[in-house]
Amino acid sequence: MNPSRRKLLKWLSALTLTSTLPSRSLFAATAPQVVIIGGGVGGATAAKYLKLFDPHIKVTLIEKNAQYLRPYGSSEVVTGHIQMSDLVVTYDTLRSKYGVNIIIDEVIGFDAAKRQVQLKQGSKVAYDRLIVSPGIELLYDKIEGYSYEIAEHEIPSGWIPGAQTELLAQQLKAMPQGGTFLMVAPPSPYRCPPGPYERPALIAEWCQRHNPTAKVIIVDPKDEFVTDQTMMLGWNRRYGFNMPKKFTATLPKTVEVLQHQGEGILSWIPAAEGGTPLKLDATKKVLTTAGGEIKADVINIVPPMRAGQLAAKMGLTDEKGWCPNQRKTFESTLHPYVHVIGDACSADAMPKSGFSANTQAKSVARAVLELLAGREAPVPYWENTCYALAASDYGLYVADVFELNEPENKIQRVGKASRYLRLEATPEEIRLGAVYQQAWLQAFTEDCFG
Numbered sequence: 001m002n003p004s005r006r007k008l009l010k011w012l013s014a015l016t017l018t019s020t021l022p023s024r025s026l027f028a029a030t031a032p033q034v035v036i037i038g039g040g041v042g043g044a045t046a047a048k049y050l051k052l053f054d055p056h057i058k059v060t061l062i063e064k065n066a067q068y069l070r071p072y073g074s075s076e077v078v079t080g081h082i083q084m085s086d087l088v089v090t091y092d093t094l095r096s097k098y099g100v101n102i103i104i105d106e107v108i109g110f111d112a113a114k115r116q117v118q119l120k121q122g123s124k125v126a127y128d129r130l131i132v133s134p135g136i137e138l139l140y141d142k143i144e145g146y147s148y149e150i151a152e153h154e155i156p157s158g159w160i161p162g163a164q165t166e167l168l169a170q171q172l173k174a175m176p177q178g179g180t181f182l183m184v185a186p187p188s189p190y191r192c193p194p195g196p197y198e199r200p201a202l203i204a205e206w207c208q209r210h211n212p213t214a215k216v217i218i219v220d221p222k223d224e225f226v227t228d229q230t231m232m233l234g235w236n237r238r239y240g241f242n243m244p245k246k247f248t249a250t251l252p253k254t255v256e257v258l259q260h261q262g263e264g265i266l267s268w269i270p271a272a273e274g275g276t277p278l279k280l281d282a283t284k285k286v287l288t289t290a291g292g293e294i295k296a297d298v299i300n301i302v303p304p305m306r307a308g309q310l311a312a313k314m315g316l317t318d319e320k321g322w323c324p325n326q327r328k329t330f331e332s333t334l335h336p337y338v339h340v341i342g343d344a345c346s347a348d349a350m351p352k353s354g355f356s357a358n359t360q361a362k363s364v365a366r367a368v369l370e371l372l373a374g375r376e377a378p379v380p381y382w383e384n385t386c387y388a389l390a391a392s393d394y395g396l397y398v399a400d401v402f403e404l405n406e407p408e409n410k411i412q413r414v415g416k417a418s419r420y421l422r423l424e425a426t427p428e429e430i431r432l433g434a435v436y437q438q439a440w441l442q443a444f445t446e447d448c449f450g
């Protein structure tokens, strides 16, 4: 076992030990009230683990939708591997098994001095500590000619799952034979680093079966992305993608890269080759990039993003649109007693992923209990694994453990061990990667909501 995993396991076992001793509540007399806003990955995990660590504590989770649509795995709806209904997660178990008080309502503001949250339907909820996990806001208007209305009816994004995801699935099915599917990747930082490359890969696989003369083009305002080498090897093997020299130069000699004649189904235009999106003509379905115009039959745009709207409304964001915090506890540097986790927060080397939101939620649940008891929060470790598919049977991943650099208030990766699927991975390891991805989806949802 490498040292980083060992450190992490030590930290996790400390968490587990305290969580199995409910009679040791720190708050026997007057249990404090922790309020959580946002019942997505971060919020649900925080609610569950607060109750696991100390069942005596009062935990209220406020979520605007009665059911959660999980974003992770939602690209598989686009290609018809699963249905929208497969994304639905309920709050039943958090309520019945863990005793979390669930309020379905929208938070529209808060009073930091009185430590109260204001709900749309009129009531106010008081807290001793507040955890906020509002996810992201998609900045459609940052691409000239694009807007929320256009995304809802013509050129979907679907990066927050919902009606746009279904619209995209319908458009893919209706794409003419030999048509062009255009994927617009976002600038960093963004939700789910391998996601804008996994989705077009799954679409290319779908096209091989249903629309074999179609083209899938990815335009990108970046020149690299996390998992790029391993993802591109998958594209090379499955979709006739010729890997740029930059990515083959560092491959071990034993790794075979196929040389394809002409263009395959899938191509990628990075920033250096004019991939940066500039302007959309939604009526003509033409995207102008730094390199010229591209006409497509179906366009899927992942626009730039920032912390979910509520974060700005609560005064929790900085000039870049994300939520600054004390990394050890994720307590906001702008409002005391408020902790921001998940995609909305600034977390340095940690990616904006469900896995990150989940591991942050656990460390913050622990920290909040300690702080409420007037004790020092422990120094946490965090982890992340992002699985991604280059095809439904071609899995890859990036896996990391993170530690706190306390003097610099920064989260950094532990060690330099390889983070990716081995470049020399055998076909069996690659197939297993896809099996692990599916198993992770189940186990992860259970860990957050079940």
Ligand SMILES: Cc1cc2nc3c(=O)[nH]c(=O)nc-3n(C[C@H](O)[C@H](O)[C@H](O)COP(=O)(O)OP(=O)(O)OC[C@H]3O[C@@H](n4cnc5c(N)ncnc54)[C@H](O)[C@@H]3O)c2cc1C
Pocket: 037, 038, 039, 040, 041, 042, 043, 062, 063, 064, 065, 068, 070, 071, 072, 073, 074, 075, 105, 106, 107, 108, 133, 134, 135, 136, 158, 159, 160, 191, 192, 195, 308, 310, 341, 342, 343, 344, 352, 353, 354, 355, 356, 357, 385, 386, 387, 388
């Ligand atoms: C296509 C795709 C694939 C992905 N795949 C992976 C993957 O394989 N692995 C991985 O780890 N991650 C993956 N992710 C990323 C992952 O889904 C997110 O990182 C994760 O959901 C972030 O959790 P969160 O709690 O920050 O936000 P969310 O899960 O978005 O939760 C935010 C919640 O807050 C609620 N909310 C917002 N404002 C209010 C308000 N004012 N009042 C009440 N409630 C409010 C929202 O309704 C929502 O339920 C993927 C994402 C996408 C789009």
